Amino acid sequence: MYYLLPFRFERIDNKEIIVNEAGDFWVAETNTVDRIVNRKISPDEELYKDLLSSFIISEQPIPDLIDNYATRLRTKKSFLDGFTSLHIFVLTIRCNQNCIYCQASSRECSASIYDSKKEYLASAIDLMFKSPSPSLTMEFQGGEPSLVPDLLQYAIEETERKNIEYKKQIIYVLCTNSIYLTDQLIEICNKYSVLISTSLDGPEFLHNHNRGKTDSYQKVIKGIAKARTMLGADRVSALMTTSEYSLNYPEEIIDSYLHNGFQSIFLRPLNPYGLAIDTSDWNMYFDRFIEFYKTALDYIINLNKKGTFIIEELTALILRKILTPFPVGFVDLQSPAGIINSVIVYNYDGYVYASDESRMLAEYNDFTFRLGSVFDRYEDIFYGKKSQDLAQVWATEFIAGCADCAFQSYCGADPVRNYSTQKDPYGFRPTSSFCKKHKAIISHIIKLITERENEVLPVFKEWLKRNEG
Numbered sequence: 001m002y003y004l005l006p007f008r009f010e011r012i013d014n015k016e017i018i019v020n021e022a023g024d025f026w027v028a029e030t031n032t033v034d035r036i037v038n039r040k041i042s043p044d045e046e047l048y049k050d051l052l053s054s055f056i057i058s059e060q061p062i063p064d065l066i067d068n069y070a071t072r073l074r075t076k077k078s079f080l081d082g083f084t085s086l087h088i089f090v091l092t093i094r095c096n097q098n099c100i101y102c103q104a105s106s107r108e109c110s111a112s113i114y115d116s117k118k119e120y121l122a123s124a125i126d127l128m129f130k131s132p133s134p135s136l137t138m139e140f141q142g143g144e145p146s147l148v149p150d151l152l153q154y155a156i157e158e159t160e161r162k163n164i165e166y167k168k169q170i171i172y173v174l175c176t177n178s179i180y181l182t183d184q185l186i187e188i189c190n191k192y193s194v195l196i197s198t199s200l201d202g203p204e205f206l207h208n209h210n211r212g213k214t215d216s217y218q219k220v221i222k223g224i225a226k227a228r229t230m231l232g233a234d235r236v237s238a239l240m241t242t243s244e245y246s247l248n249y250p251e252e253i254i255d256s257y258l259h260n261g262f263q264s265i266f267l268r269p270l271n272p273y274g275l276a277i278d279t280s281d282w283n284m285y286f287d288r289f290i291e292f293y294k295t296a297l298d299y300i301i302n303l304n305k306k307g308t309f310i311i312e313e314l315t316a317l318i319l320r321k322i323l324t325p326f327p328v329g330f331v332d333l334q335s336p337a338g339i340i341n342s343v344i345v346y347n348y349d350g351y352v353y354a355s356d357e358s359r360m361l362a363e364y365n366d367f368t369f370r371l372g373s374v375f376d377r378y379e380d381i382f383y384g385k386k387s388q389d390l391a392q393v394w395a396t397e398f399i400a401g402c403a404d405c406a407f408q409s410y411c412g413a414d415p416v417r418n419y420s421t422q423k424d425p426y427g428f429r430p431t432s433s434f435c436k437k438h439k440a441i442i443s444h445i446i447k448l449i450t451e452r453e454n455e456v457l458p459v460f461k462e463w464l465k466r467n468e469g
């Protein structure tokens with residue numbers, strides 16, 4: 001007779017994937033779960049010992065090593081230790097591009113009423129320093145923040161001045177399309193070790209199509225080259241967004257990243273915010289995205305096998321959750337959710353939002369996730385009524401569907417996404433595109449690890465090693 005410990009399971013093809021509370025997974029034959037719960041596993045079986053050591057069953061009501069198990073769970077949740085560490089400053093929503101999927105609701109280049117004000121930035125920086133986190137990431141976004149270098153300089157200098165007292169570790173990130181990296185801007189980035197996060201959607205014809213411009217690609221490539229030369233290659237990274245058009249070109253996109261000297265790519269789908277909300281059929285889009293992801297990942301694995309090192313970052317994040325005891329600082333795959341716990345947004349107009357997506361909803365006059373203004377008290381914003389209401393729905397451990405999903409510890413909760421797509425922050429998993437995408441991708445990765453272990457694990461382990469380094 002043995003006791004059952006909490007575990008969840010999922011059937012994939014003819015196997016059962018059993019996952020314990022700490023996220024360790026076990027692949028078993030069909031009917032294993034039935035045998036476990038009906039106490040049919042005999043102590044003579046090898047499986048019995050495996051289940052014991054995996055904290056799926058126990059010979060005592062409380063296992064002897066429960067404290068070790070608790071430590072592992074606490075380590076997985078240690079991303080919560082410092083509370084909000086990513087502070088996004090939207091310096092302007094003006095932009096010099098015209099992306100077909102724009103999620104930031106950008107305005108035309110000359111309309112300076114869409115720039116932030118110095119007094120907003122100063123108050124937002126005060127709020128940022130109230131965060132208990134000893135290390136902060138200050139990310140500058142737009143629109144296109146390179147259009148307002150004076151505001152960027154002011155925000156950084158103000159932060160440096162105040163940090164003499166707070167002594168926090170601060171990382172600066174400039175999210176830019178790299179079209180307008182002037183000498184003034186590069187000088188600021190050099191002086192304050194600002195990291196450049198740029199966007200590159202793939203080869204020239206595709207990138208230009210997505211940007212709504214004919215010359216964007218050449219300018220971006222020139223901007224990336226300039227930033228690499230002046231700041232160092234390791235200070236420049238790129239992100240891609242998969243438009244409907246991009247779905248046709250997985251291999252071409254990866255080749256263009258390699259061609260432009262990148263050793264990693266993040267296959268990012270569209271999010272249903274901003275202009276991207278008009279994309280006709282989200283279900284069809286996500287079905288196609290999942291196929292795109294699988295094709296692209298296969299191509300990337302093959303490249304690695306042939307000696308070309310390139311990481312797919314979403315896979316690497318999920319692998320870290322599946323194969324290591326460590327937490328992942330990726331706000332989309334967190335429970336409790338990334339909003340407020342890990343990220344906060346100070347908008348150009350002086351209001352504070354729960355996440356980047358929340359402020360995008362506000363551009364369409366939906367202020368559901370506006371937490372207050374930069375002049376409000378820290379406590380009222382971060383612990384106020386709206387934050388408390390969101391806390392009721394922001395963890396996979398207790399929302400319906402996720403609470404008994406085998407992939408709970410690899411996935412995340414996203415009330416803003418639920419609200420945006422289903423008009424309800426709680427969300428409904430059976431029709432959720434977020435759920436569909438994550439379930440498909442996590443299942444696929446587990447299948448790769450179990451069915452093609454010898455082929456993919458050496459590649460995946462290299463990725464994990466590189467990301468730890």
Ligand code: SF4
Binds near residue numbers: 435438
């Ligand atoms: S969103 Fe879906 S895949 Fe993720 S934990 Fe919830 S039910 Fe599972």
